[in-house]
Amino acid sequence: MAQKKVVAGKVSHGAKKTGEKKENDKKAAAKKISTSSANQEEMLLQALRGMRDILPDEQPYWERVRRALAHASQEYGFRRIDLPTVEYAHLYLRTVGVGTDIVDKELYLFNTRGGDRVALRPEMTAGLCRAYIEHGMGVLSKPIKLFSIGPVFRYDRPQEGRYREHWQANFDIFGENDPILDAQTIQLAYRVIQQLGLKSIEFQVNSIGTPESRREYEKALTRYLEAQKNKLCQNCRERLVKNPMRILDCKEDKCIQLTAHAPQSLDYLDLESRDHFKHLLEYLDELELPYVINTRLVRGLDYYTKTVFEIISSDSEGKKYALGGGGRYDRLIESLGGEATPAIGFGLGLDRIVLEMKRILVKPYQEPRPRVFLAQLGDMAKKKSLKLFSELEKNGILIAESFGRGSLKSQLRVANRLGVEVTIIIGQKEALDDTAIVKDMVSGTQETVTHERLVDAAKKILKTNQDLKV
RNA sequence: GUGACUAUCGUCUAAUGGUAAGACAACGGUUUGUGGUACCGUGAACGAGGGUCCGAUUCCCUCUAGUCACCCCA
Numbered sequence A: 001m002a003q004k005k006v007v008a009g010k011v012s013h014g015a016k017k018t019g020e021k022k023e024n025d026k027k028a029a030a031k032k033i034s035t036s037s038a039n040q041e042e043m044l045l046q047a048l049r050g051m052r053d054i055l056p057d058e059q060p061y062w063e064r065v066r067r068a069l070a071h072a073s074q075e076y077g078f079r080r081i082d083l084p085t086v087e088y089a090h091l092y093l094r095t096v097g098v099g100t101d102i103v104d105k106e107l108y109l110f111n112t113r114g115g116d117r118v119a120l121r122p123e124m125t126a127g128l129c130r131a132y133i134e135h136g137m138g139v140l141s142k143p144i145k146l147f148s149i150g151p152v153f154r155y156d157r158p159q160e161g162r163y164r165e166h167w168q169a170n171f172d173i174f175g176e177n178d179p180i181l182d183a184q185t186i187q188l189a190y191r192v193i194q195q196l197g198l199k200s201i202e203f204q205v206n207s208i209g210t211p212e213s214r215r216e217y218e219k220a221l222t223r224y225l226e227a228q229k230n231k232l233c234q235n236c237r238e239r240l241v242k243n244p245m246r247i248l249d250c251k252e253d254k255c256i257q258l259t260a261h262a263p264q265s266l267d268y269l270d271l272e273s274r275d276h277f278k279h280l281l282e283y284l285d286e287l288e289l290p291y292v293i294n295t296r297l298v299r300g301l302d303y304y305t306k307t308v309f310e311i312i313s314s315d316s317e318g319k320k321y322a323l324g325g326g327g328r329y330d331r332l333i334e335s336l337g338g339e340a341t342p343a344i345g346f347g348l349g350l351d352r353i354v355l356e357m358k359r360i361l362v363k364p365y366q367e368p369r370p371r372v373f374l375a376q377l378g379d380m381a382k383k384k385s386l387k388l389f390s391e392l393e394k395n396g397i398l399i400a401e402s403f404g405r406g407s408l409k410s411q412l413r414v415a416n417r418l419g420v421e422v423t424i425i426i427g428q429k430e431a432l433d434d435t436a437i438v439k440d441m442v443s444g445t446q447e448t449v450t451h452e453r454l455v456d457a458a459k460k461i462l463k464t465n466q467d468l469k470v
Numbered sequence B: 001g002u003g004a005c006u007a008u009c010g011u012c013u014a015a016u017g018g019u020a021a022g023a024c025a026a027c028g029g030u031u032u033g034u035g036g037u038a039c040c041g042u043g044a045a046c047g048a049g050g051g052u053c054c055g056a057u058u059c060c061c062u063c064u065a066g067u068c069a070c071c072c073c074a
Helices: A002-011 A018-044 A056-075 A089-097 A125-134 A179-195 A211-226 A234-242 A244-249 A253-260 A271-287 A350-359 A379-394 A408-418 A428-432 A451-469
Strands: A086-088 A108-111 A117-120 A144-153 A165-174 A201-207 A291-293 A305-314 A320-328 A343-349 A372-376 A399-401 A422-426 A435-440 A446-450
Touching: A056 A144, A056 A165, A056 A179, A056 A350, A086 A089, A086 A125, A089 A117, A089 A125, A125 A144, A125 A165, A125 A343, A165 A179, A165 A350, A179 A201, A179 A271, A179 A305, A179 A320, A179 A343, A201 A271, A211 A234, A211 A244, A234 A244, A244 A253, A271 A305, A305 A343, A320 A350, A343 A350, A372 A379, A372 A408, A379 A399, A379 A422, A379 A428, A379 A451, A399 A408, A408 A422, A422 A428, A422 A451, A428 A435, A435 A451, A446 A451
Parallel strands: A201 A291, A372 A399, A372 A422
Antiparallel strands: A086 A117, A108 A117, A144 A165, A165 A343, A201 A305, A305 A320, A320 A343, A422 A435, A435 A446
């Protein structure tokens, strides 16, 4: 049937011989089918939008990040927790908040086969709190410090440093009200940033008080802006209704001017929040961290109370973007049905951190490189090589090899390219009498030794090289 | 979600309305049991689909993806 259609379509061109035409039509039909499947093949071989592979070449950067995180989490007494990447969607509606962009526009929503409404996590705090309550962690001795690392998902329009799946590390502390914990949290974030060699980083802090004082402030702000509504940009006029505090973030000159004299959230803090913030600043001053107070700082999630902060990096052109951020969420556990538990935490955007490391040429983690190469020649030697490999490896010698290659020449070429210092060669002759050639790749000299002496001979050359370097 | 720009071997680049060139990387070789350099050789690409045309990688449309700005965020 499909073929008939194609024929009909082609007939209008008409001019060709009948036989030839039929031939072509068949090909065309075949092509049509194969191309549509080729299209699917194409999709098959393309990562989803905003999703990416982190290839081996990039891993040393990530490894350095992972190590710094593991280090810091240990130093500050955090215990690792791993959470599911999928939760009931409802969890995020309740915590991050309906009306926030993260939930309204960027949530990866699915219906499961069982009919549950679920979402890929857009952040980690919600799931963390769920786990905290579900496992009754409230009975543990406070403060409870938890550390997690993993992918999070946001259905955004991707660009550099902004992916639909990106990696975050989260540090969270439960059960402590004291502002010194806020300071320590920021100190920890700073420690990680420092360990990664990142420069021109700024910590912005602010306090948004309790939900009550915040509401109060929002009213005042709206009142102030409403009076001069026509001076706002189009965007901000919409924000005035939806989320007035966001207007403070606007980059339009006229809005910045207008908000310059707008009421500040700090002036509307309740007594306790104000006191809390004051103490936090005192601690921070004591720490000599590069922090600034940004009264315009508002975070895009509903659950924050009191302290909020962001870790901002600026490049040579002065463009700024956030590497991470966090704050207090003293009401969140309670609002989910747990026992009232104060908490504070922050997340770091790992993809952005890696990007920043590359930009300012931070050295990646150096993996230990093999310094010995094992070459084999001939069937018998090949058979023995696997065992020899594992023996050497058991003796703490990191081996490179190219077992798939045949000629000694090509194997030595690889050895040379890898920059190894020793090559162990077993050929037919050596395989027969259980010896091996140990070749010093620097001097080019070599000797034949028995298997028993092999490890020592190799190590001796390595050691000599090391001594020479020193 | 809106707008703009882009899309050629693994990577970086070139050219072209008429069967795509180079560099780097890869692989192999230069008398077969020894590395480098050099030399030689091999494989490797027009993102997908449609249209215009005798003929499209090139022009047009759609899709996909990336980058940028907005929105927002890490």
